[in-house]
Amino acid sequence: MKKINNTCGGLYTSKVMETFKNPHNYGKMKNADGIGKVGNIVCGDVMWLYIKVGKNKEKQDFIKDIKFETFGCVAAISTSSIITDLVKGKTIKDALKTTKDNVIKSLGGLPKIKYHCSVLAVDALVEAVYDYFLKTKQEIPANLKKKHELIKKSKDIIEKRYEKWSK
Amino acid sequence: MKRIFLDYAATTPVDPRVAKAMLPYFTEKFGNTMSLHFFGQEAKFALDQSRQILADLINADPNEIIFTGSATESNNLALKGCAFRARSESKGKKNHIIISSIEHPCIMESAKWLEKNGFGITKLSVDKYGSVNPEDVKKAITGKTILVSVMHASNEIGTIEPIGEIGKICREKGVYFHTDASQSFGKIPIDVKKMNVDLLTASSHKMYGPKGVALLYIRDGVKIEPILHGGGQENGLRSSTANIPAIVGFAKAAEICKKEMKYETSRILKLRVKLIKSVLKIKDSKLNGHPKNRLANSANFRFKFIEGESLVMRLDLEGIACSTGSACSSFKLEPSHVLLATGLKPEEAHGSLRVSLGRYTTEKEIEKLIKVLPGIVKKIREISPFKK
Numbered sequence: 001m002k003k004i005n006n007t008c009g010g011l012y013t014s015k016v017m018e019t020f021k022n023p024h025n026y027g028k029m030k031n032a033d034g035i036g037k038v039g040n041i042v043c044g045d046v047m048w049l050y051i052k053v054g055k056n057k058e059k060q061d062f063i064k065d066i067k068f069e070t071f072g073c074v075a076a077i078s079t080s081s082i083i084t085d086l087v088k089g090k091t092i093k094d095a096l097k098t099t100k101d102n103v104i105k106s107l108g109g110l111p112k113i114k115y116h117c118s119v120l121a122v123d124a125l126v127e128a129v130y131d132y133f134l135k136t137k138q139e140i141p142a143n144l145k146k147k148h149e150l151i152k153k154s155k156d157i158i159e160k161r162y163e164k165w166s167k
Numbered sequence: 168m169k170r171i172f173l174d175y176a177a178t179t180p181v182d183p184r185v186a187k188a189m190l191p192y193f194t195e196k197f198g199n200t201m202s203l204h205f206f207g208q209e210a211k212f213a214l215d216q217s218r219q220i221l222a223d224l225i226n227a228d229p230n231e232i233i234f235t236g237s238a239t240e241s242n243n244l245a246l247k248g249c250a251f252r253a254r255s256e257s258k259g260k261k262n263h264i265i266i267s268s269i270e271h272p273c274i275m276e277s278a279k280w281l282e283k284n285g286f287g288i289t290k291l292s293v294d295k296y297g298s299v300n301p302e303d304v305k306k307a308i309t310g311k312t313i314l315v316s317v318m319h320a321s322n323e324i325g326t327i328e329p330i331g332e333i334g335k336i337c338r339e340k341g342v343y344f345h346t347d348a349s350q351s352f353g354k355i356p357i358d359v360k361k362m363n364v365d366l367l368t369a370s371s372h373k374m375y376g377p378k379g380v381a382l383l384y385i386r387d388g389v390k391i392e393p394i395l396h397g398g399g400q401e402n403g404l405r406s407s408t409a410n411i412p413a414i415v416g417f418a419k420a421a422e423i424c425k426k427e428m429k430y431e432t433s434r435i436l437k438l439r440v441k442l443i444k445s446v447l448k449i450k451d452s453k454l455n456g457h458p459k460n461r462l463a464n465s466a467n468f469r470f471k472f473i474e475g476e477s478l479v480m481r482l483d484l485e486g487i488a489c490s491t492g493s494a495c496s497s498f499k500l501e502p503s504h505v506l507l508a509t510g511l512k513p514e515e516a517h518g519s520l521r522v523s524l525g526r527y528t529t530e531k532e533i534e535k536l537i538k539v540l541p542g543i544v545k546k547i548r549e550i551s552p553f554k555k
Binding site for chain 1: 472473474476477480481484501502513514517549550551552553
């Protein structure tokens with residue numbers, strides 16, 4: 001017989017709940033080097049990610065500081081917090097390697113209907129880095145540009161779908 | 168941790184007196200009501216008695232009550248049963264159904280399904296409190312209209328609809344009037360004759376009875392087609408072996424509600440008034456639904472800049488069970504259709520908290536909620552990008 005998960009204590013893993021209860025790195029950041037704003041209010045999740053970029057010993061850009069502000073469910077708040085933990089101190093190059101699966105795994109799993117929150121967290125990071133490249137007038141790597149355009153495209157689709165409510 | 172249940176609109180515990188009344192019908196009086204022998208007739212007697220008790224609560228005749236498996240089933244039967252019967256009897260002339268825009272999903276989805284099957288559906292808008300204007304009902308009725316369905320009281324925001332006035336209009340216009348009274352049955356007096364109600368849905372598990380049983384009142388003379396065909400139980404309108412333990416429990420629950428309604432309502436109302444007064448002291452908080460014309464046990468708030476699920480889950484961590492919108496909406500991502508219908512913006516609709524009180528709610532429990540809620544709201548706001 002297949003083992004049935006005991007969902008008593010909620011839909012979420014204890015790691016998700018712990019992160020939700022005591023999120024890390026939340027709040028506004030003054031003079032951020034890059035800001036990523038993703039999500040849609042109609043869907044109920046909006047995530048803003050702020051990054052401060054520094055140079056490490058090898059003169060590479062790295063995420064010196066990171067903060068988030070999120071309007072959303074337990075999953076949205078936990079994925080926001082976990083992505084700040086995952087990438088803080090990493091070089092931009094390494095940080096961008098973070099996937100939704102890394103986020104989900106670090107939280108000990110997410111309910112399937114909340115997977116989009118892990119995507120949202122990764123997208124917010126991509127957008128924050130993209131914004132940093134734009135602001136510092138650096139050449140934007142092709143891969144990053146492609147990701148940014150995909151995010152923008154899906155954002156437009158969602159906004160169009162919910163136009164009637166957003167007015 | 169001692170847990171506090173403030174989600175009585177989602178479901179209620181079975182009253183111990185109800186559970187006790189049900190017990191013999193599992194092991195001793197287990198007969199099938201269709202059997203001729205003693206066991207069968209013993210069960211049949213329990214069925215008839217239960218029907219009588221439930222009919223009395225709404226001033227109906229027992230032969231006008233049929234038992235179903237859930238309020239969802241009753242609502243499906245009311246809409247689909249009337250729609251198909253009237254359309255075929257009128258040779259397709261009648262094909263129009265009117266509902267409100269704040270109905271429970273089982274009405275909304277049944278209407279949607281009927282629409283797919285060629286019926287015209289009109290959804291009545293509501294005002295900012297969630298009230299249907301009876302004048303709108305009058306305007307929406309056409310020569311093709313079969314049925315109007317407007318809930319008695321909202322499961323989400325607690326607003327009580329003017330069903331007496333709507334019933335009068337429907338009767339004058341010669342169309343059927345159905346009301347989903349799942350939240351109000353046993354809580355406020357209902358008289359189907361005075362209110363000109365043709366069909367009414369009531370559910371057992373919302374009033375301290377067991378789950379898995381509900382009823383549909385069908386006024387004598389209303390023409391309706393069954394959905395379930397089989398052995399012809401329940402006047403041929405709902406074939407299935409009668410679930411006697413549940414039906415007995417339902418009736419016992421109704422008996423208790425009738426006896427204790429007055430006392431219970433005033434006790435709960437006092438707590439609810441205190442709750443609303445205290446919660447509205449929180450900055451940027453508002454009450455959803457009608458300020459006065461609402462169920463005594465229901466409160467629904469919204470808090471600017473925050474989202475409902477995180478609010479519910481933080482309360483759950485404190486041992487307090489409430490909900491956002493309705494229990495069904497926990498797996499949906501879009502905001503409540505009810506709150507949107509009252510004119511709220513999506514971000515406002517996402518930040519709602521439904522607190523519903525009940526028979527076992529104590530003043531201490533309400534005080535605990537009042538004590539922890541401001542801190543929780545503050546904490547979630549600190550994380551939100553929309554805070555001021």
